[in-house]
Amino acid sequence: MVTANRAALAARAxxxxxxxxxxxRELVVIDDGAEDYxxxxxxxxxxxxxxxxxxKLPHNTLGTLRNLSLDVAKGDLIAQWDDDDWYHPDRLTVQAAALGLGRDVCLLGGTLMHLDSPEWFDHPYVGTLNPGVPGTILHRARSDAxxxxxxxxxxxxxxDNWPRDALSIIDAPHLFLRAFHGSNTWERQHFTRRIRNTPASGIEYFLRRYLLRNVYGHSRFRLxxxxxxxxxQYxxxxRRLGIFA
Structure with missing residues (x-):
């Protein structure tokens, strides 16, 4: 878990x-902030x-710090664990079980998405990526990755460290929730694009938003x-940790 000065959010992770x-399991935390976790x-x-x-050094990018976490980790399996997302209790168990028959990586095909803003707060949705969502990776440890x-x-x-035939993609969006809170690495549009990132979902988005005037009727919101x-549970x-009122 790479983090800096976000102890309140990291408490949830x-x-x-x-x-x-x-x-x-072990939790590896790389912290280049001022707060004491x-x-x-x-x-x-x-x-x-x-x-x-x-x-905290100018040349220490997120990639550099993630590599440090790989160097420190002792396990045979490694899962990316971001400080501001939420993870179902079965995430590691389910993804580890999907590594078999020569597969070295497990990704989720989609995740829950939530935006902490008034117009979106009560409308979670499922966002997908092809071949899977990179941040959900669980992989076998490899010194050259x-x-x-x-x-x-x-x-x-x-x-890109692994060929496509080494990937196991599973349909279990409930295992992982990506949370937008305003201080993310990516801007809000990066999250909302997941509603319309395929031709079919893009057409549906246009119809729902501009013709029917109800974007929340989009199929991505049907949980x-x-x-x-x-x-x-998220x-x-x-709320128990004081992140939401």
């Missing part, structure tokens, strides 16, 4: 780590947490039982 049903880790056994404070020296978009390029339950966790 740490809580998600503690809630995982996959038993043999130590109080967030009191419930994690000493052998399950590595907290590395590093100096490296992130590019980029400030954003580094996880998309990271996928199933698993995604509805996951969103409810809200409950966020």
């Amino acid at each position: 740490v809580n998600c780590f503690l809630s995982q049903t996959w038993g043999n 130590t109080p967030l880790f009191v419930a994690i056994p000493p052998g399950r947490i590595t907290y590395r404070k590093v100096e 490296r992130y590019p020296d980029e400030r954003r978009g580094e996880d998309t390029v990271f996928l 199933g039982p698993d995604t509805r339950a996951a969103f409810a 809200l409950a966790d966020s």
